[in-house]
Amino acid sequence: MALVVQKFGGTSVANPERIRNVAKRVAKYFDQGDDMVVILSAMAGVTDNLIGLANEMAELPDRREMDVLLATGEQTTAALLAMTLKSMNYPAMSLLGFQAEVMTDCTYCNARIVDIGAERIRELIAERNIVVVAGFQGMDRNGNITTLGRGGSDTSAVAIAAALNADKCEIFTDVDGVYTADPNVCGKARKLDKISCEEMLEMASLGAKVLHIRSVEFALKHSVPLYVRSSFSEEEGTMVVNGDHDMERPVVSGVTYTKNEARITLKKVPDQPGIAAKIFAPVAESGINVDMIIQNTRASGETDLTFTVLKGDFKRAMDIGRQISENIGAEEVMGDENIAKVSVTGIGMKSHTGVASKMFSALAAENINIIMISTSEIRISCVVEEGKAELAVRALHTAFGLDA
Numbered sequence: 001m002a003l004v005v006q007k008f009g010g011t012s013v014a015n016p017e018r019i020r021n022v023a024k025r026v027a028k029y030f031d032q033g034d035d036m037v038v039i040l041s042a043m044a045g046v047t048d049n050l051i052g053l054a055n056e057m058a059e060l061p062d063r064r065e066m067d068v069l070l071a072t073g074e075q076t077t078a079a080l081l082a083m084t085l086k087s088m089n090y091p092a093m094s095l096l097g098f099q100a101e102v103m104t105d106c107t108y109c110n111a112r113i114v115d116i117g118a119e120r121i122r123e124l125i126a127e128r129n130i131v132v133v134a135g136f137q138g139m140d141r142n143g144n145i146t147t148l149g150r151g152g153s154d155t156s157a158v159a160i161a162a163a164l165n166a167d168k169c170e171i172f173t174d175v176d177g178v179y180t181a182d183p184n185v186c187g188k189a190r191k192l193d194k195i196s197c198e199e200m201l202e203m204a205s206l207g208a209k210v211l212h213i214r215s216v217e218f219a220l221k222h223s224v225p226l227y228v229r230s231s232f233s234e235e236e237g238t239m240v241v242n243g244d245h246d247m248e249r250p251v252v253s254g255v256t257y258t259k260n261e262a263r264i265t266l267k268k269v270p271d272q273p274g275i276a277a278k279i280f281a282p283v284a285e286s287g288i289n290v291d292m293i294i295q296n297t298r299a300s301g302e303t304d305l306t307f308t309v310l311k312g313d314f315k316r317a318m319d320i321g322r323q324i325s326e327n328i329g330a331e332e333v334m335g336d337e338n339i340a341k342v343s344v345t346g347i348g349m350k351s352h353t354g355v356a357s358k359m360f361s362a363l364a365a366e367n368i369n370i371i372m373i374s375t376s377e378i379r380i381s382c383v384v385e386e387g388k389a390e391l392a393v394r395a396l397h398t399a400f401g402l403d404a
């Protein structure tokens with residue numbers, strides 16, 4: 001008998017028939033004697049619809065109220081699954097984030113889990129209940145509802161698995177595992193039987209939304225046995241392994257992309273000590289994450305400063321950019337939402353040269369212009385025009401010999 005945490009994503013609970021299929025799958029494990037904790041996402045499209053509604057009500061919807069709103073998506077599916085299981089005569093109970101004592105910090109819309117009590121979950125398991133928990137949501141120390149950022153129900157699942165010391169955490173989704181690139185974009189992508197936490201972290205942070213990045217951080221930190229599998233088949237899936245040193249280390253193991261970022265440029269910024277701090281302190285204070293930063297010096301002595309933020313933060317970041325620009329005497333602020341970031345990742349890159357030049361050549365061969373570049377030990381990212389992202393992924397997948 002094992003304690004199994006299973007998480008089902010939006011497409012897996014998209015309609016009543018699929019929720020019934022989830023109930024059957026969960027019931028099967030329960031019948032085998034396993035203790036079951038099930039974490040759910042909102043039905044596919046629901047979170048987007050709720051955000052759309054909020055944007056109709058206010059230009060910059062209040063973030064506290066946004067979380068109260070968004071949490072309803074997962075509240076719905078948790079209740080629907082629990083009542084389905086009960087109608088099948090299984091002992092089940094749904095819990096919202098706060099009832100499962102998922103405690104977070106106070107960053108609305110992008111809260112981080114600070115602690116999980118899980119007392120109630122333990123009690124319910126001990127009484128042989130199937131516990132269904134609404135993913136993506138928690139509560140801050142003042143009793144406010146918070147959400148964990150888009151895709152955050154993966155993190156709910158792994159964090160709850162860690163808190164319960166579960167035997168495994170399975171993420172059920174609409175693809176049958178982690179691939180070398182998004183299989184919906186790159187037909188030649190290959191499914192991986194195993195992926196190291198390190199590579200998965202990198203891929204998740206660069207746009208492979210198959211796992212929310214913080215779920216991988218939790219798995220790594222708390223050694224949670226983590227699997228990605230399909231809700232629509234019995235296939236094995238991908239194991240996310242913690243520190244398996246026998247694994248093959250190809251130079252490039254994955255290609256990812258994201259259209260989630262936007263670019264902001266402050267033009268003709270005075271070139272003085274302390275200016276960068278003046279620009280980025282207010283951005284950070286308002287909880288906006290900055291990804292890439294580029295500064296070029298003009299012949300005239302001033303600099304142009306370009307940085308990227310999440311599209312969801314773009315309007316706020318532009319507002320802040322305009323204020324800062326006035327304060328420091330920059331010439332103008334420009335924004336561009338039509339960009340994509342394409343990245344190649346691989347632990348083998350640490351000990352290989354020539355990866356960047358190969359990447360640039362492959363993009364050039366497709367006539368794709370590179371707007372920004374950033375690198376780390378195990379990754380190279382290029383910002384390109386949004387419409388070229390998919391072509392870039394396929395070209396790089398082929399260039400680095402990853403095609404199936």
Ligand code: ADP
Binds near residue numbers: 151
């Ligand atoms: P869920 O709603 O189940 O959480 P998501 O849409 O968040 O599902 O994540 C699954 C999607 O992730 C897939 O449909 C696929 O398009 C995308 N994806 C991106 N990169 C990868 C990758 N490297 N391997 C597998 N899927 C990927």
Ligand code: ASP
Binds near residue numbers: 010042048136150
């Ligand atoms: N429903 C939330 C979202 O769409 C959380 C999740 O699905 O993981 O982002």
Ligand code: MG
Binds near residue numbers: 154210211
């Ligand atoms: Mg997801």
